[in-house]
Amino acid sequence: MTDTELLLAFYGDDFTGSTDALEGLADNGVRAVLFMEPPTPDELGQFDDLDAVGVAGVSRSMTPAEMMAELPSIFERFADLDAPIVHYKVCSTFDSSPEVGSIGTAIDVAQEVFDSPFVPVSQGTEVPHGRFVAFSNLFAEQGGEMYRIDRHPTMRDHPVTPMRESDLRRHLGEQTDRPIGGVDRRFLESYTDLASAVDETAVDDEIVVLDALDSDHLARIGHLLWDRATDAQGQLFAVGSSGLEHHALVSHWDEIGLIDRTESFFEKRDPVDRIAVMSGSASAETASQIEWASDHGFQLVSIDTERLVDPDEAADARDEAVESALDALDAGESVVLYSARGPDDPAIDATRERFEAVGIDEGLESYLGREQGRIFRELLQCADLDRACVAGGDTSSHVVSQLNLLALEAVAPVAPGGPLCRVYSDEEAFDGLEIALKGGQVHTENDEFDYFGAVERGGVERDQTRRT
Incomplete structure (x- = not known):
């Protein structure tokens, strides 16, 4: 139109x-x-x-x-x-x-x-x-x-x-x-x-x-x-x-001529040298994607979620995660910060036990997601990045809410249900950033667990995910 x-x-x-x-x-x-x-x-x-x-x-x-x-x-x-x-x-x-x-x-x-x-x-x-x-x-x-x-x-x-x-x-x-x-x-x-x-x-x-x-x-x-x-x-x-x-x-x-489905503004972008990923997904699919990233040059940062859900230690846990991620990015490497590697990660039960012992009157998922959002916000403000990614449906909601975004526009295909988007924001650190938000089960349409790599590469060619 x-x-x-x-x-x-x-x-x-x-x-x-x-x-x-x-x-x-x-x-x-x-x-x-x-x-x-x-x-x-x-x-x-x-x-x-x-x-x-x-x-x-x-x-x-x-x-x-x-x-x-x-x-x-x-x-x-x-x-x-x-x-x-x-x-x-x-x-x-x-x-x-x-x-x-x-x-x-x-x-x-x-x-x-x-x-x-x-x-x-x-x-x-x-x-x-x-x-x-x-x-x-x-x-x-x-x-x-x-x-x-x-x-x-x-x-x-x-x-x-x-x-x-x-x-x-x-x-x-x-x-x-x-x-x-x-x-x-x-x-x-x-x-x-x-x-x-x-x-x-x-x-x-x-x-x-x-x-x-x-x-x-x-x-x-x-x-x-x-x-x-x-x-x-x-x-x-x-x-x-x-x-x-x-x-x-x-x-x-x-x-009926209201749109032209052949328009091509949704296209693969150029690759970037490094990206930052925040993962709050505990799915087996995401765990395999984290492993793929580790095998292909991404640095992994395990977030100390037990300390992160304790108000007395949360600030130190956030600072340590940001510092470790910045070290990797400064060395020219992409980084994945994660709270769990699959549904059987012992950190899940340990974090829940610590959270219940602290006695915070809020759901663990929303509390933890907001803390991960604070980590990612600080990281993106400090690092000179053009592209980022968040893994996990609920995590995406909580992380994005910390970034003061106005709007998103899908710009490139990566995997069905997880496109690369352009950020519109009143904050200079975030405006123009490209970000992909993926649910736990989202994966690329090939035999590899390379979703994070595909984000780094700017997505995939359009005909790989084109829907007709």
Whole structure:
């Protein structure tokens, strides 16, 4: 687009999920900026020719009470932006429960603001995430195998939001009293059938779960949502994964000439000599990436998290981590600062025991993440770096909150769900910095655990992650 009208406004329920949505738009010729807070008119005015605006949130880790306090003002600002579609972007595995990250609560709050004619729920992503919905049941791929989400090796035993039900209608029904229906794959073979089925279902059911097994299904869903959004008196509020950006909406926008998916402003950048990585992820995937980095010339700095969570010793632990990292950077080497190397790292239990003994009235993850953010902030202020990386979804949220950023714009592909972004900030030390935020399971599309190396190299060539 070349005018000032927005196609989409989206809220990501965590930071890495937000950059995943941002990547899906940038990779398809859609100019989008992700703000840390709902932008003011003056802040929006700093950017020309925007097609979409996002806000990076943390509602996935919030209680319903916290969500009801946080989300209304954000949704009201989105209403002022007047984009036809407002997307509440959730994880492709639908991480949520009645107690934490309740998607039902988000819908309840949103409907008080938007009064959307119905709330579509679209979780299919196909490539690259391998998420499919059949007869309202969510399936997810892991290690080349396909699992129903309640039997998925990771999600069935998730420490915060374990998935005990694969039928999204039933799962969501535990989080909201609004009526929920579904439109299954039998009605997605033609646009006419899909439109008729959705309209019929929406007569009685306010929330409509949509099946999706392939890119054709997603394209028809994008067509339908755009038609219903532009026909409605108000805005259409939609819930779903980044498949809405990666496939559904962009496919239809391209077809009707609102965007050109061949635009190439999302391209590999030049390599840099050194980067700094802050890792708070305890996943096995990230542990393998840390090992790869160590084998390829990165210096590792183990953060003393036991001391970091003790207020009497935290300052010394921060100083030591910063000093060690600066020594490596001054020697011309990239560095990875980490809190754990995999789920079995003994530092995890030891840190939790120390934290509980200290008796701080706050969750360990948020407290530790904020401390890591303070370390990274000081490091970036002292080091002359052009590029950085944060590993871990929750860690990214807490670290970025310490950097006083205004907005991010995806500029280069690195791995699906973890693009390289350009930082906009009022602080000179951070403005223009390139940063990649990766969730624990994000990895490059090859047989190596070289995500950090790919960030250092400026990403990968665009056709390696291009979504069509």
